[in-house]
Amino acid sequence: MKNIQVINSVKVRRIEMGHLTQGDLAKVVGVTRQTMNLIEAQKYNPTIKVCLLIAAALETSIDQLFWMEDEE
Amino acid sequence: MKNIQVINSVKVRRIEMGHLTQGDLAKVVGVTRQTMNLIEAQKYNPTIKVCLLIAAALETSIDQLFWMEDEE
DNA sequence: CAAAAGTGTAACATATATATGACAAAGTTA
């Protein structure tokens, strides 16, 4: 697959939301805390389903949360 | 993970683009034609990276292409 | 300060996204 870098602002947005922990967000989305941790650390390439659920939980859109940067 | 249905309008949008086959789109995105076929048939839950590349290729946004519907 | 809560990370297991090769059916074009 084409080699791009996907960046997200999930952690920033989650903290903007106020008292919302990784665990809280994970629970709402229905993934584990570890999975949410790896997504926030940009170490996973999550599925669109998870992204849609995260965007809903953070009251924003996928386009606001995820974008791509050309590899190098 | 939370049980939602993800719908996409990739096929509709691809055809709107004019002469763009599944194979063409797959090639631009950098996946196989079979993968693109399954995505268009709503049989895959693609990764955000693929979705971003598809949106770019179709000159639109992920929010325009993918959305969720509550499971029944 | 001490306890509790939140975060980062590791090892291993499982589910599934994606690749590859192949073939038939449907659609298009000459």
Add this chain to the structure above:
DNA sequence: TAACTTTGTCATATATATGTTACACTTTTG
């Protein structure tokens, strides 16, 4: 109609997203 292109699908293989358990480190709170 006959060639050709496009699409749908199948079987099998591989890569990786996600789950589970566990533990150390950091941050918050009483």
